[in-house]
Amino acid sequence: MKNVLHIITSPRKDLSASRKLGNVVIEKIQEKYSDAVLKERDLTTNPTPLLDESHINTFFTPAENHSTEQQSINKYSEDLISELKEADIIVIDSPMYNFSVPATLRAYLDFTSRAGYTFKYDENGPKGLLNDKKLYIAFASGNIYSEGPFQVFDSNVPYIKNVFGFYGVSDVSVFRAEGLAIPGIMENALEKGIDSIVID
Numbered sequence: 001m002k003n004v005l006h007i008i009t010s011p012r013k014d015l016s017a018s019r020k021l022g023n024v025v026i027e028k029i030q031e032k033y034s035d036a037v038l039k040e041r042d043l044t045t046n047p048t049p050l051l052d053e054s055h056i057n058t059f060f061t062p063a064e065n066h067s068t069e070q071q072s073i074n075k076y077s078e079d080l081i082s083e084l085k086e087a088d089i090i091v092i093d094s095p096m097y098n099f100s101v102p103a104t105l106r107a108y109l110d111f112t113s114r115a116g117y118t119f120k121y122d123e124n125g126p127k128g129l130l131n132d133k134k135l136y137i138a139f140a141s142g143n144i145y146s147e148g149p150f151q152v153f154d155s156n157v158p159y160i161k162n163v164f165g166f167y168g169v170s171d172v173s174v175f176r177a178e179g180l181a182i183p184g185i186m187e188n189a190l191e192k193g194i195d196s197i198v199i200d
């Protein structure tokens with residue numbers, strides 16, 4: 001049995017290429033693992049708050065000293081992290097926004113990147129605590145970033161890979177619907193991304 005976590009980040013619904021791509025990734029995972037259990041974390045309908053002082057203070061206060069408010073903040077963060085820990089397969093729909101990830105995904109990662117939960121430090125430096133997971137990234141962009149002069153502008157896919165690599169998730173596949181704003185490429189960009197999907 002595979003637990004699958006689908007993280008959705010495009011505020012667009014029917015028009016969203018990353019959702020369409022991510023949904024096909026999910027369909028293909030379900031074809032491969034008929035007993036897959038799917039959980040959706042839609043960051044657009046249920047966004048993580050922007051990190052403020054109360055959140056940061058909570059994360060750095062020992063649990064036994066938490067106020068009632070801090071207990072609830074801590075539980076919220078721990079629940080997000082539990083979802084990640086329980087997942088065997090994680091699918092992230094990731095539209096390119098100003099060369100990076102949507103703010104909703106960035107905010108989410110501020111609540112999941114916690115020492116002692118998703119990573120730890122020891123005498124050898126940082127060590128990821130989420131192991132044996134597969135990550136699929138369903139990326140959508142107006143321009144092209146897989147090759148060419150704008151490759152260096154991509155702070156989306158490499159960023160997600162870095163954060164999840166830091167968590168210990170190194171098995172990552174990326175599917176791209178890219179060039180969605182470029183005439184001559186846009187017409188087939190989503191189809192090309194969908195055709196590239198391989199569930200390994």
Ligand SMILES: Cc1cc2nc3c(=O)[nH]c(=O)nc-3n(C[C@H](O)[C@H](O)[C@H](O)COP(=O)(O)O)c2cc1C
Nearest residue numbers: 010012016017018095096097098099140141142143
């Ligand atoms: C706020 C915003 C910022 C964007 N920034 C970029 C960008 O930096 N580079 C790019 O190639 N496309 C950019 N785009 C285009 C989107 O990446 C493209 O429309 C993509 O399909 C969005 O994903 P979605 O279809 O899943 O909503 C941007 C779109 C929006 C709405």
